Amino acid sequence: MEYIAKEAGIGKGTIYEYFASKERLFEEMLKFCMEEFCLGLKKAMDQGETIAEKLQYCSHYNAEYLIDHMDIVEIAMQVNLLNEELRVHFLAGQAAIRAHYMAMVKEAKVKAELRVDLDDELATFCIIGALDEFCKQRVFIDQRPLAEIDHRGIVDMILRGLKY
Amino acid sequence: MEYIAKEAGIGKGTIYEYFASKERLFEEMLKFCMEEFCLGLKKAMDQGETIAEKLQYCSHYNAEYLIDHMDIVEIAMQVNLLNEELRVHFLAGQAAIRAHYMAMVKEAKVKAELRVDLDDELATFCIIGALDEFCKQRVFIDQRPLAEIDHRGIVDMILRGLKY
Amino acid sequence: MEYIAKEAGIGKGTIYEYFASKERLFEEMLKFCMEEFCLGLKKAMDQGETIAEKLQYCSHYNAEYLIDHMDIVEIAMQVNLLNEELRVHFLAGQAAIRAHYMAMVKEAKVKAELRVDLDDELATFCIIGALDEFCKQRVFIDQRPLAEIDHRGIVDMILRGLKY
Amino acid sequence: MEYIAKEAGIGKGTIYEYFASKERLFEEMLKFCMEEFCLGLKKAMDQGETIAEKLQYCSHYNAEYLIDHMDIVEIAMQVNLLNEELRVHFLAGQAAIRAHYMAMVKEAKVKAELRVDLDDELATFCIIGALDEFCKQRVFIDQRPLAEIDHRGIVDMILRGLKY
DNA sequence: TATGAATGAGGTTTCATTCAT
DNA sequence: TATGAATGAAACCTCATTCAT
Numbered sequence A, B, C, D: 001m002e003y004i005a006k007e008a009g010i011g012k013g014t015i016y017e018y019f020a021s022k023e024r025l026f027e028e029m030l031k032f033c034m035e036e037f038c039l040g041l042k043k044a045m046d047q048g049e050t051i052a053e054k055l056q057y058c059s060h061y062n063a064e065y066l067i068d069h070m071d072i073v074e075i076a077m078q079v080n081l082l083n084e085e086l087r088v089h090f091l092a093g094q095a096a097i098r099a100h101y102m103a104m105v106k107e108a109k110v111k112a113e114l115r116v117d118l119d120d121e122l123a124t125f126c127i128i129g130a131l132d133e134f135c136k137q138r139v140f141i142d143q144r145p146l147a148e149i150d151h152r153g154i155v156d157m158i159l160r161g162l163k164y
Numbered sequence E: 001t002a003t004g005a006a007t008g009a010g011g012t013t014t015c016a017t018t019c020a021t
Numbered sequence F: 001t002a003t004g005a006a007t008g009a010a011a012c013c014t015c016a017t018t019c020a021t
Helices: A002-008 A012-018 A022-047 A051-068 A070-081 A084-110 A120-141 A152-160 B002-008 B012-018 B022-047 B051-068 B070-081 B084-110 B120-141 B152-160 C002-008 C012-018 C022-047 C051-068 C070-081 C084-110 C120-141 C152-160 D002-008 D012-018 D022-047 D051-068 D070-081 D084-110 D120-141 D152-160
Strands: none
Touching (some): A022 A084, A051 A084, A051 A152, A084 A120, B022 B084, B051 B152, C084 C120, C120 D120, D002 D012, D051 D070, D051 D084, D051 D152, D084 D120, D120 D152
16 A cells, blocks of 8 residues: 555555545456446447457457556456455456457347357357457567557457368 | 465474475465466367367366366466566466467368468467356356366357358 | 544534644543533532532432533543643542532531541542442443432431441 | 563564454453452452451552552553443453452341441442542552551441441 | 464554645 | 645554574
8 A cells, every 4th residue: 555655646544535445445446447448448349340340459459458557457367366345346347348249249240240150158258268368478478569469360360260 | 374384284384394485385386286287288188189179178177177276276367466486487387388289289280170371379379268268257257067068169169260 | 533523513624723632632621521520519519408418419410420421431531541731630620529528528527417526538538439439330330310310328328337 | 562562572463372452452451450359359358357357458459459550450441432342341340349349248237247227239339439439549649658558547437437 | 304482574554633725 | 714635653463484392
């Protein structure tokens, strides 16, 4: 808390004027970030016309957010270790994100961009998982700057699949 | 440390006969777990004949491991917040896992099970990401028991892709 | 201080316009209460004609004050733990109370209501101690309402003594 | 807590090996002191043959205890301000003391040392109150050393009463 | 070698006080 | 004059680590 106060340029006690405890501060931060990310993702998604475009915008947004908020994402990852209330917030956020992707999948099926026999949920897992894994590698491990990340390939592969 | 000692049925001080610090204990545990997971994954993979079979075994192994070691996986997730040395171990473990999957992809291309024009790395992201996301949902959120998790669907979707 | 300000319906900072510190506020409050109690006690005492009547009025006043100011009395009790200056005020107040009782004793000796060989100080201890102990029990522990407290018995016993 | 640890010649954390919290430490101390006082009072009481002797021993013990444990008594007085659990312990201790005195009164009535028409409870109030008030004055205010305190007078007055 | 009582740095939280408005 | 947001010293408590046995 002392460190956070110093970073914020305020006194240690001032934090407690706005957050009842360290845990509540965490909770609010998490809620804020998840909402922010969720809104941003929706916006990114809506910039695309076709599903391929949408996914590329999503991938780009993923990478951008991860680069800008690397520390927060790392903290959010440990949230499972915190109390039950925080976990609930976190899972709710993840559910919201999944819902956006799933809506996109359904719409794409209607527009005949995706196979109509797809299981919506499984398709959503493929999309989120592949994009996240790609993003994690490019940003965390390769530490590549945003401009150098090419999203077309991963999106293409998700859509076309791997089979011969 | 006291809790760990009690669980291990030894004295608190005895831990320090074997590990210099809590951090080192963490490190060893992480190393051990990643190696164990890695070996198990390889074994699971090798049980399958075709790439589809292999991936189903991998997905099953993923779920099994997560169920049995839920607490360790959660701790591993927070590893990013620990010191640099631990992070290195963690990333090395992830790299090893990725290598296994990539070798599998390459072999499948040789056997003409996968498209030969695939980018190996991107294909690996799709596979790992989708399997992980699927497993996370089924185990963490749906809290479904191992026997009730159906892996065929997710594997089929990864291989066939989503496009119409 | 925040709580006090809220109860008083003023801002927290406003208290400091009237009292230099929490300690001073305490001091003033204590002084005020002791003076108020002292005056009230004198008045009660003077309502009685005989010593027996006087003591009954005192006992009634004791109980009344304790019921109405239970919280303040509790705070006053902790005053010993506060700084030397407060202690002085407190002791001065007690001395004043004692003085009232002792004057009453002396007057009663003159009027031949009390034995003339009495040590004034010791008689005062008997009176104050017995009345206080009685009051403490009836109000704090028995939690009896004012109207139900019978003062005659205790006064009679003080005056007549215990011996066969 | 730091101060207590220092006084005890141990580390701050060591206290917490023996007491779960500051409040529990308080509680144990209070319980210990009340029991100690109670036992000592009973012993003192039993040293006397007649009621007058018993009361003189009690008065002496009161003064002795107050001199030796002045700080603890002051802390115990503020106990009303602490939590409910502590208050219960405190009141239980006071009740035990009262019980000892009341038993003494009853016995003295049987032995025809005290008037048989006495109300036991009221007599107990007279005794405890007068002895406490006397002790408080001599020790706290007069600050007289133990040897110089004369207990005969107060006891005599309690027994004989004040009336002409 | 194994132990756990003792330690104290460091963490969270409170609250009397200040001061800009 | 009145305010209450900001402050930080100081309080309580935890827990990784040590060391005498």
